[in-house]
Every structure is written in C-alpha cells, then in structure tokens.
Amino acid sequence: MLGWVLLGLIVVTAFWAVTVYNRLIGLRNQKENGWRQIDVQLKRRHDLIPNLVNTVRGAMEFERDTLTAVMEARAKAMSASGPAEAGRTEGMLTQALGRLFALAENYPQLRANENVKMLQEELAATENKISFARQFYNDIATKYNIARETFPANTVAGAFGFQQAELFEITEPAERQVPSVDLSLKKP
C-alpha cells in the first residue's frame, strides 16, 4: 500500500516537474527572441543613417560638423562591444540625430523634401520599434524571472540551471550575439 502511495507521489511530482520545466523553456525562448528583436532594430537604424546623411548633405552644406558627428556616432555605435558601451553609444547616436533633425527645420527645402520626410518617418519608426522591443523584452524577462524564482518552481529552475534574466540596462555580452539579418532598405 505504502509502495503505491510512494509511486503515485513520484509520478505526480515528475509530471509537475516536466510542466514547470517546459514553461520555463518557453519563457526563456520568448525572452531570447525579444532580445534579438532589439538588435534587429538597432541594426536597421544603422542602415538607415547613411541614406539620411546623403539626402540632406546637399542642402546642409554648412552643417558639416553635425553630419560628421552623426556618422561618427553611428560608427561608434556599430563597433561598440558590450552592452554598457552599446547603450551609451546608441544614446549618443540618438542625440546626434536629434540635433540633425532640429537643424533641418531651418531648411525649408528639406522640410518639403519627400525623401527627407520619408527617412524621418523610417527613423522615428525604428526608434519606436527599438523602445517597444526593449519594453517587450523587459516584460517577458520579468515574467521569466518571477516564474524562475517563485517557490516551488525555483527547485526545478535551480536543478536545470535556469539563469536569472537581466533587464535591459544590464545584460551579458554573450547575449548580444545576433544572427545577421538582411534589412536592406528599399532605396528611395
């Protein structure tokens, strides 16, 4: 009799452990996918900037410093290693772009230029996508962490080595390894 009870307990526990394990795997994959989305959008922004600079160069001849600053910020962001540096350089790139668009307001022929408007829209959309991708990543990573840390699921998480997911600001460099994605923009 005791044997049967014991066997039953073992079977139930095993089923429960499998369920918890699968849930953690699902959340971890979603989290990693969320992380890759961020990098996809960052890369897309880097790809868009040369188009923008070439389009406005003619009209903004006198703002060469600003244009150079944007290209330099882009180069730094692209070669950044490690999330901390990447976070800083991407922030500088955002600022340089902001200055460029603020100055462009002084050039009526640029404000009326359809290519510039379109590029501005694409860049705004990309910035939005970056922040929404970060938002989604942080939400799903928080969900994963809660699932990983709450008792009794934490026993399963511990046994199978589910690592704590770090939220956006502080992340492991290894996680930034991105598969290369072709995001070539249709030339306007």
Add this chain to the structure above:
Amino acid sequence: MNLLEQQAANRRRTWAVMAVFVALFAVIGAGVDLFIVGQGETYLPVATLAALAVGGGQAWQSLQHGDRAVLRSTQAVPVATRIAEAASDDDRLRFRQFENVVDEMAIASGLPRPQAWIIADNDPNAFATGRDPDHASIAVTEGLLRTLSREELQGVVAHEMAHIRNYDIRLMTVVAALVGAILLLADWSTRVIRFGGGRRRGSSRRSGKDGGGAIVIVFIVIWMLAIVLAPVIGRLLALAVSRRREYLADATGAELTRNPLGLARALEKIEAHVAPTPAIKRGSAHLCIADPLGLRIDNREGWWANLWATHPPMARRIAALRTMAYEGIRPARRV
C-alpha cells in the same frame, strides 16, 4: 483603478456576463427538452444539442471565412498595394506610417505582424478581424490616417492589436453563436406551443406526477418568460460583452503603448466626426473602434442608451484612459 486593475475587472465582468448567457441558454434548452421533446423518456437533450450544433456550425464557418468576408465587404486593400499605387507623396508617407505603426504594435505585443489594410472611406474608423493572432488583420479608413497624428494612430492600432491579443473576435463569434442558438430554441418552442399545445400539456402533467408539481410549474413560468424575452435578453447580453471588451481593449492598448493619452486624444477626434462610415456594414459594427453607423447613441449617456450600444460612451472611455495616465503603471497589487 490603474491599467492592470482595469484589465482584471473587465475580464471578470466578461465572465460574469458569459455565465448568465450560458445559464439562459441552459434554462431554455432544458425546458424545450423536458416539455416539448421529452415524450419518449430519453435522457439525451436532443433540442439543446441540435441548437448548439447549428450555432457551433455557424461559428466555425464564420471563424474560418469571416475575416475575408468582412474585408471584402469593406473593399479593403492591402497597405503594400496602396503604397505602391499611391497618388501623391503625402499619401505614400501616410500609408507607410500606418504600416510602421502596425509593426511597432506587433513588436510591443510580441505577436506576429497582422495584415494591414486600408479602406477608402473619409470617416475615421478602424477594425480588427481574424480568428487568432496568426490569422489577424487590422484595417483603417483613409479618413483615420488623415485625421490623426502619429501618436494618436498608434493608440488606435494598439487598441485593435489588443482585440487580437485578447481573442475578442473569437469571443464575439461564440457570443453570436449562442444568441443564434437561443433564438433558434425560442423559435421552435413558440411554434410548438402555438400549434401543438396538447402535447405540451400532456408531458407536463406526466412530469408532475411525483409530487414536484409546484416546482415544475415555477420552472414552466420561468421558461415561458425566458422564451418570450430571449431575443431581447440575448441581444442585450451580447452588447454587454461587446462593451466590456472595448474597455478591455482600451486598457490593453494602453499597456502596449504605455501612452493612454494617445488613444484618448484619438477618441476625442473620432467622436467629433459623428458621420457614418458607409464602407463598413452593420454586421461588423462591434469590431470597430467607434460605431460605424454614426448613431449618436455611443455619445449619449444614460442608462437606456447605454444598454443598446455596441460601444461604451466615448466620454467614459476617455475618462478611463485619462485615469490610467494619471495613475501610471505602478507595480500592481495583482497582475
């Protein structure tokens, strides 16, 4: 209430209404099977099952092909086609912006990107359709793209994305099927009562033989009332579910954009255009962000007007969104 509390409250109320709905269906079905069909002492509720089968069949059909039918009836065109054939640069920019905003909201919700469509209509409106997130579509009118700023458009698309994430199209299809099944049962019963009263009397006398006569009579009265009122009650319950889901979609949309005021401002602008949206037919009204019939019913407060509206009053939706913005997304007590 903050955003997450509003979401939870709306989910609870949807389930409460659905429970009343199923109870109504069960009472009518049980009555039909006991008093009308129940001649041969079978324990299988034949009529109830038949009504469910008809309703289920309609629901399945509409889930499989409903989205295409709605898009065809509104003559919606895929956004990529409109961008390629745009008459002016301004239009191209507007269409591309819509496409981008749909992308942004797909990323924010973590769902596959829904198909984006544009309807040639000057009244600002939008709807979502499709049976699940993998087969979803979002359509907006040209008027909406012309009227709203980017931020406001984002609010509207987030609201539609929220309908997709909350499986509202599926829920409303199930509700429609239940209404259909209830109407079917009510229709059968009234016919039988009118033309075959004798059978009913015979069966109820037999059921009363084991001393439960009073209970049976009470049940018959309730059942008769339910049948008479079924068309009205069914419709009212369906509308109640629809209004709950609108509030819920507003709250979920705000969670996606983290900017409830964008949608609030969009609703204010849409409310200012009370003209009907001729391209969107009556049958799809509950899918839209604002009532396409242009009835002022949505804008009128008052118990009676609210009872008959597919959408809650705009003023209340806007007020709820403003409350969310004010309270922010604090770590909620319950998630």
